[in-house]
Amino acid sequence: MKKYIIVFFFSVLTLSIWAVDKPNVVVTTTIIADITQQIAGDKITITSLVPVGGDPHLYEPIPQDAIVISKANLILKNGLTLEGWLNEFIENSGTKATRITVTEGIESIQSSTYANSPDPHAWMDAENGIIYAENIKNALVELDENNAEYYQANFEKYKEKLIEAEVFIKNLIDSIPIERRVLITSHDAFQYYGRKYGLKLESILGTSTDAEAQTSDINRLYSVIKKSGVPAIFIESTINPQTIKQIAKDTKVKIGGKLYADSLGEPESKGGTYIGMLVTNTQSIANALRGITNEASEETASKDNSSPTNWVFITIIAVLLIGGAGFMFKKMSN
Ligand SMILES: [Zn+2]
16 A cells, blocks of 8 residues: 555656746757756756757758747847857747847957957857856846746856866966967867967868868968977867868877867767866867877776786685685595
8 A cells, every 4th residue: 555655646746847837948059058057957948959069150940949949938049140040040930038148248259250250159268158157047037036046056156166167277278388389170169268278279260160171271270380389280079070180191290189169079978068078178188289199098008007917916816715715625524
């Protein structure tokens, strides 16, 4: 009887959890999705239009997105010209959701390629991340006042973590010899990062991925690599690495790793959260530019070396135990 009561109790509980309608927040990128998740906890349903690994510059909405947008209570976008595809799509959907630009209040960098066009990659600076988080927190409080204290408390905790990440990044970049602080990537996603942490930036494409690489851009990179003597250049998780790989081959420098720029990595990966993305990028950049790209593999190798030693040790113990047992058995049977 007791068992049936427990089952009944949990069924009612599950049904009541399902029955509670959480507010729907639709965001444009995986980066905004994670920051929102950190503050919203389990109080909000969050959907990102651009999926993990997607390119937010070139995204083409799918029919399912129209349904998602029509059910939204709040839409959070990056702005600064990132989501050129979004406005018309929102207008056509007829949604009544509040729209918030989460970069409001950030001092933007102007694109060097396009006139009057701000660089959208403001999330690359962890201090800007705090402004993202604060704007998102304010939007959530406005949307769901009953949980205002909960959102405020989560924001405070998250802000502390972002401040820690900021210090970590600064210290690690400071460990790279000054002349090697040159970051060469596929597209110009790291201007905010470079301005903040003191790296010179060079890329094949401009601030958007919406262009073809020109021979003049590639030649410019050849001369930068030669002049600076950087030991490594970098590919990005959302961009075809072919051109960067070719440049690395031609100039005999290493690929310093895959950087997360416009999307987080898969949820379980190191770059699966916003802070994880900044930290992992910085570790890859610092290791490669300091010329210790094989640090990780050396670590693995030393672990591998220790395992045969362990096996020898285990075998000796086993032989001693069996021998001892055999000796005892012999003695007892005598
Ligand atoms: Zn980008």
